[in-house]
Amino acid sequence: MSEFFAMGGYAAFLWPAYAVTLLAVVVNVITAQRAHAAARAEARRRLEMETMPEHER
Numbered sequence: 001m002s003e004f005f006a007m008g009g010y011a012a013f014l015w016p017a018y019a020v021t022l023l024a025v026v027v028n029v030i031t032a033q034r035a036h037a038a039a040r041a042e043a044r045r046r047l048e049m050e051t052m053p054e055h056e057r
Helices: 002-009 011-051
Strands: none
Touching: 002 011
């Protein structure tokens, strides 16, 4: 098992690369979730404005 973690002597290069990749994926997922929530809220707000009577706007 220690051979696996040593990565054939390249662990100092590979593990940070894996960490940076994982961080990028996590940031991308979080950013996408926030953007999706904001888009849904905006769509909901616009839909409410369309269905609201003219005198209440």
